[in-house]
Amino acid sequence: MKEGPDIAQIGSLIGDPARANMLTALMGGKALTATELAGTAGITLQTASSHLSKLEAGGLIGQRKQGRHRYFALAEDDVGLLLENLMGFAASRGFTRHRTGPKDPALRKARVCYNHLAGDYGVRLLDSLVAEEVITGTGDDLSLTPSGADKMTALGIDLPALAKSRRPVCRACLDWSERRSHLSGSLGQALLTLFLDKGWARREPDSRAVRFTGTGEKEFATLFPLPA
Template sequence: MKEGPDIALIGSLIGDPARANMLTALMGGQALTPTELAAHAGITLQTASSHLAKLEAGGLLTQRKQGRHRYYALAEDEVGLMLESLMGFAASRGLTRHRPGPKDPALRKARVCYNHLAGDYGVRLLDSLIAARQIEVTGEDLALTDAGRDRIEALGIDYPALQKSRRPICRTCLDWSERRSHLAGSLGEALLRLFIDKGWAKREQNSRAIRFTDRGEKAFLELFPL
């Protein structure tokens, strides 16, 4: 009857509080088991299982069996982008579930957005790469320049491997705290993994916050000046 895509289905999937909690938890980027997700949402395992089946059918999640565990994760980058967009609007309406606590500043400084770095540091990363002409901007699209390729290979990132994947290498993602873009895509993912592998930064348990070590923070700020 009406034109355009069916947003009601997606909306209703996100609209249930239990499911929204699970999706928020998965924005942390790690794949989680039904048991863990049930705890996040505050429901029993049976209920969680039913929700997860719906989210998977709706294309928001994928699952991977591993032994007797089942790991659920966001299906694609685009799901993360969409959720951040919703969060941005909800935050602008002042619709936060918790009173801003001590963790809030840490979240604004650096957090994980599905699989890449977000927050103040995430925005700085992209801005710095653009300023150094290692990433080029055309409208919404980002492209790695030749200089950019040399740069990330020097950092120890396997560029051919990035190219192989079907996903875009560079991609913008709107930040709900900064209201600016940060770097997503397979490069964004690879860079975050690099920071963690080098011991510069750590994920906090049960939170999206990323904590930089003193050494890591210094190295990051030097490598990506404004």
């Protein structure tokens, strides 16, 4: 008898092209309707509903109702982390979709990875935090230092609130485009929210891309300098 976690079941849920496209669309962090997800996957609404039922039963997505509408989103942070890691692994093995266009450079520069910053700016953020000893650790085992906690508090990050969350405060997430780690966890989410709230960056409509303003780029470079 085979025992242990059944990775084949998860693999089959993610491995279907239509379901993979819908999950990738939800990596933008926004809840989407079945109609929107059907359009993303290039399938009919009826087929999309069947796929969404399977993804929900598998614990990969959840739904909430608002009036007559139902919206779908990734079930939790770990699902987003799994998908980004799979994207990174696929990219490292040469399994990429050959679509080029004006959005590609923007996605590689800065994008949303479920609820935190990814791309070149996401990797630069983590590199700077490690170099400045705001964060310490290796691999996925990251933690905020006492001096780092002071810096985050000075930026207006509510660390006691982050500590109450069941999610890790700091976590490494493999970036699919840079093939290095960026910062996830509740701190990664809080920093992205800070950048958006201060107007240093904004979400591109109908895209995962994040575009920093001129002022935002200067503030980012000042607060998070790259190691020499």
